[in-house]
Amino acid sequence: MDWLSRLLDMMPVRGRVDLRCLYGAPWRIAQGPAASGEIPYHIVLGGAAVLKDPAGGAPKHLSAGDILVLPDGGMHLLHDGSGARAVPARNRAGLNLVISENAGKGARLDMLCGHFVLTARHDRLLRDYLPPRLIVRAAAAPPGSHEHLAGLVALLRTESAADRLGGHAMLNALSTALFALVLRLASRMDEAPSGLLALAGNPRLAPALEAMFHEPEYPWTLPELARLCGMSRATAARHFGQTLGRSASDLLTDIRMTVAANELKTTSASTGDVAAAVGYQSEAAFQRAFKQHMGMTPARWRHASRSPE
Numbered sequence: 001m002d003w004l005s006r007l008l009d010m011m012p013v014r015g016r017v018d019l020r021c022l023y024g025a026p027w028r029i030a031q032g033p034a035a036s037g038e039i040p041y042h043i044v045l046g047g048a049a050v051l052k053d054p055a056g057g058a059p060k061h062l063s064a065g066d067i068l069v070l071p072d073g074g075m076h077l078l079h080d081g082s083g084a085r086a087v088p089a090r091n092r093a094g095l096n097l098v099i100s101e102n103a104g105k106g107a108r109l110d111m112l113c114g115h116f117v118l119t120a121r122h123d124r125l126l127r128d129y130l131p132p133r134l135i136v137r138a139a140a141a142p143p144g145s146h147e148h149l150a151g152l153v154a155l156l157r158t159e160s161a162a163d164r165l166g167g168h169a170m171l172n173a174l175s176t177a178l179f180a181l182v183l184r185l186a187s188r189m190d191e192a193p194s195g196l197l198a199l200a201g202n203p204r205l206a207p208a209l210e211a212m213f214h215e216p217e218y219p220w221t222l223p224e225l226a227r228l229c230g231m232s233r234a235t236a237a238r239h240f241g242q243t244l245g246r247s248a249s250d251l252l253t254d255i256r257m258t259v260a261a262n263e264l265k266t267t268s269a270s271t272g273d274v275a276a277a278v279g280y281q282s283e284a285a286f287q288r289a290f291k292q293h294m295g296m297t298p299a300r301w302r303h304a305s306r307s308p309e
Helices: 003-010 145-161 167-188 196-201 206-214 222-228 233-244 248-266 271-277 283-294 298-306
Strands: 013-024 028-031 038-046 048-052 060-063 067-069 076-079 089-093 098-102 108-118 134-136
Touching (some): 003 167, 003 196, 003 206, 003 248, 038 167, 048 108, 108 167, 196 206, 206 222, 222 233, 233 248, 248 298, 271 283, 271 298, 283 298
Parallel strands (some): 013 098
Antiparallel strands (some): 013 108, 028 076, 048 076, 067 134, 089 098
16 A cells, blocks of 8 residues: 555544535634544635634635645634624534525635544544645646546535435545545645655655555664665755654654554454564563553553443
């Protein structure tokens, strides 16, 4: 598998469409913080929207076809940009999703809102290695990928516009596929965002990323990863720090702990076998690393992950 398929295999994500917003200006949407294990998203089907930067930076303008994903799940504010007081919205329940409408007379917005639900309790590889705000712009999608994105968004629009049999299941299935497509496209944009996506989008560093995801049990060292990338150890360390925001060793440990957490949850392998499977020759060293990383021992993790709660 490629690194993204491997990541989503280790950390499955389910998509969920919550509502379709049909607003006339002035309008305003304030959401967050998201529930634990959820990543909000918005798809602009028609019209435009402005995302306010909570840190006080320049606002982000969204156009039809753009997709906003918020991996940090934090508070966020979307509005029409007029600064006028929003016209109140009312919700009505359809068969497959909720429709939110207002009586605004200005420029119209058509937007789908939903969440990506993380099915694993160990979500560090997604939470810590994706940017807090991720925008995929339809107009900037690479050739060929633009059609894929437009086709998927068109299907979401069609299914959300009518109460069809199986529509709810279709919307959620399409939403799940959307998550993988958004990450794929974001890593291929001219200006890839920070974290894993920037690492994957850098052709010099991508071999190291693939190697760690494919063989996390191998005792990778920075000099070995640097050789894969065709650069010196010092250059590799600098590039990892600048691109990923942390070291290659940090990423390798996070990958190993994610694999180990899955093994402990889904198999009956002993702790020693799991330790060996993720590259630890010493069970004691694995126990220490796992507890430091997950906040509990492997045995407690196994019990907690298999309990109904």
